[in-house]
Amino acid sequence: MGQMHLVTSEYDYLSQMVPHHEDAIIAARQLRRSNRPEMRQLGQSIVTTQTAEVGKMKDWLEQWYRQSPAPSPSGTTMPDLSGLSGDQLDKTFLQYMIPHHMMAIMMSQQLLMHGEAQHAEVAAFARRVRDDQWAEVRTMRENLARWFGKQNMPCISGALQTAFTPRARSVSAGNRR
Numbered sequence: 001m002g003q004m005h006l007v008t009s010e011y012d013y014l015s016q017m018v019p020h021h022e023d024a025i026i027a028a029r030q031l032r033r034s035n036r037p038e039m040r041q042l043g044q045s046i047v048t049t050q051t052a053e054v055g056k057m058k059d060w061l062e063q064w065y066r067q068s069p070a071p072s073p074s075g076t077t078m079p080d081l082s083g084l085s086g087d088q089l090d091k092t093f094l095q096y097m098i099p100h101h102m103m104a105i106m107m108s109q110q111l112l113m114h115g116e117a118q119h120a121e122v123a124a125f126a127r128r129v130r131d132d133q134w135a136e137v138r139t140m141r142e143n144l145a146r147w148f149g150k151q152n153m154p155c156i157s158g159a160l161q162t163a164f165t166p167r168a169r170s171v172s173a174g175n176r177r
Helices: 010-033 037-064 086-113 120-148 158-163 166-175
Strands: none
Touching (some): 037 086
16 A cells, blocks of 8 residues: 655645545546445546646646656555445445545645645645545545444544644644745
8 A cells, every 4th residue: 555755845745646636536436336326426526626636736747846757656545446346345445535535634734734835826725635635534434434334434543533623724724825
């Protein structure tokens, strides 16, 4: 499974987030085969949103960091879902996408907290990724618990859960550029 690296610059954030999003898009496309309309809708939402975001990030990399190496995957955080169906597809997707989204949330938060964003557009983008994916994590956790029981929940520490509440987020909003 791929590992999240520390975000040390805006370029670093963008170059890590492109393959991270591409990994999510590949997995989310498999949800077209889900028996649950909620999962099909989630998959389509991830594909649509993150495809647009990848395009935006690649444009920024080309515009601002043309001389830097192109983003390349450092490993996947999502399993191959192509052989799964029914409940096993939905359960496996949720169990892996929750931590996958948490990695994007943490990367975005690192960029914001450490003031590494060099462009206001990237700071605003990172806030949207953090907030939108946290909302999706909450929904995915609710669905996983409702459909498969809490014993199937991936571990997210209490510190992480409270770090992304609206009150905690407002503290990091002071880092906006």
